[in-house]
Amino acid sequence: MDRFIPTRGVRKVGRSATWYLRDSVLPPKTLSKLAVIAVILVAAMTLPGLRGRLDAKYDRRFPVIERGKNHTEAVLAVYGDKAFLGEIHDDVVVTVQMVAVSDLEGKPISTQEIGPLRYDPLYLSE
Amino acid sequence: MTVGRELYDQPALIEQFSEMVVPAEGGKAMALLLDGQRLTSQTRTERLLQAITFDTVIKAAPVASIAGVPLAFLSAKNYMVAYATHFGIPEQFVKVDPMAAIAPFSFIAGLLLLGLVLLHEVERFGLAEALKTYGRAARSLFFLGAILAYASCAIRPTRDCRRRWRHNPALCAAVVGPPAHFLDRAPAPQGRCLDGPFHPY
Numbered sequence: 038m039d040r041f042i043p044t045r046g047v048r049k050v051g052r053s054a055t056w057y058l059r060d061s062v063l064p065p066k067t068l069s070k071l072a073v074i075a076v077i078l079v080a081a082m083t084l085p086g087l088r089g090r091l092d093a094k095y096d097r098r099f100p101v102i103e104r105g106k107n108h109t110e111a112v113l114a115v116y117g118d119k120a121f122l123g124e125i126h127d128d129v130v131v132t133v134q135m136v137a138v139s140d141l142e143g144k145p146i147s148t149q150e151i152g153p154l155r156y157d158p159l160y161l162s163e
Numbered sequence: 164m165t166v167g168r169e170l171y172d173q174p175a176l177i178e179q180f181s182e183m184v185v186p187a188e189g190g191k192a193m194a195l196l197l198d199g200q201r202l203t204s205q206t207r208t209e210r211l212l213q214a215i216t217f218d219t220v221i222k223a224a225p226v227a228s229i230a231g232v233p234l235a236f237l238s239a240k241n242y243m244v245a246y247a248t249h250f251g252i253p254e255q256f257v258k259v260d261p262m263a264a265i266a267p268f269s270f271i272a273g274l275l276l277l278g279l280v281l282l283h284e285v286e287r288f289g290l291a292e293a294l295k296t297y298g299r300a301a302r303s304l305f306f307l308g309a310i311l312a313y314a315s316c317a318i319r320p321t322r323d324c325r326r327r328w329r330h331n332p333a334l335c336a337a338v339v340g341p342p343a344h345f346l347d348r349a350p351a352p353q354g355r356c357l358d359g360p361f362h363p364y
Contacts, residue, residue, distance in 0.1 A: 058300060086241035
């Protein structure tokens with residue numbers, strides 16, 4: 038496979054950005070170590086959110102309260118004593134309703150595979 | 164002159180050669196330590212790793228575990244906010260369960276432990292020595308740290324369809340500021356400039 042060989046201009050941009058640190062201040066490899074540490078810290082703060090987005094995007098199984106032909110009420114998330122129910126039309130979350138968890142106790146809840154859901158902001162008002 | 168292994172742990176001989184670099188056996192250059200402690204051909208990293216004691220880890224462990232708690236909760240909150248935002252659940256309702264912060268805590272505390280051990284070893288090595296090596300980079304390192312802090316605050320993994328990059332005042336100033344500066348320095352000539360410096364014709 039053909040690998041991109043940096044042209045002279047590209048090499049010069051990279052060198053001019055780090056020449057002072059590389060050539061006159063830091064011992065060799067220190068800049069690389071600092072870059073690795075920085076990447077690790079930034080990743081520790083940003084990657085969980087990306088993973089949460091992907092999990093929410095590809096989760097298929099949800100606790101479901103009611104399953105009609107074209108209308109489903111699923112438990113999207115539970116935070117402490119609050120539960121968020123989503124009304125789902127054709128795998129799109131149309132409304133989100135917050136209820137107390139204690140209100141769900143009497144209802145028959147089953148876990149069903151209703152596909153990856155998506156949220157359409159056009160349905161919801163602010 | 165060859166320096167064999169018999170020179171190890173003989174301070175008098177080491178002080179005699181303490182400011183020279185002599186070739187060792189096998190043609191490899193061997194540097195004598197200036198402090199006269201020990202003759203060695205190890206690299207600086209090897210010596211640093213040997214100097215890390217269990218005692219250092221025990222000293223750094225409580226600090227890492229205490230400082231790792233809020234970071235772990237931040238990571239877990241990022242995860243859950245992203246999950247909730249996908250479904251349209253508002254951010255203010257998201258509450259972090261302590262059980263959800265355990266996995267990020269183990270990861271972040273491990274990272275912090277490594278960093279603290281490194282800092283402790285730098286402290287043992289000596290602040291003056293460290294500044295001799297890294298002091299000239301202080302401005303650059305502060306600048307790098309500022310950029311990293313800004314990035315970690317500004318990069319939001321959640322998706323908000325109403326939010327745009329141009330709504331961020333700092334980013335907007337960074338993008339619009341430099342061109343505005345140069346526009347202010349070199350205003351466009353008014354009227355016809357047939358013989359000005361910007362128009363050779």
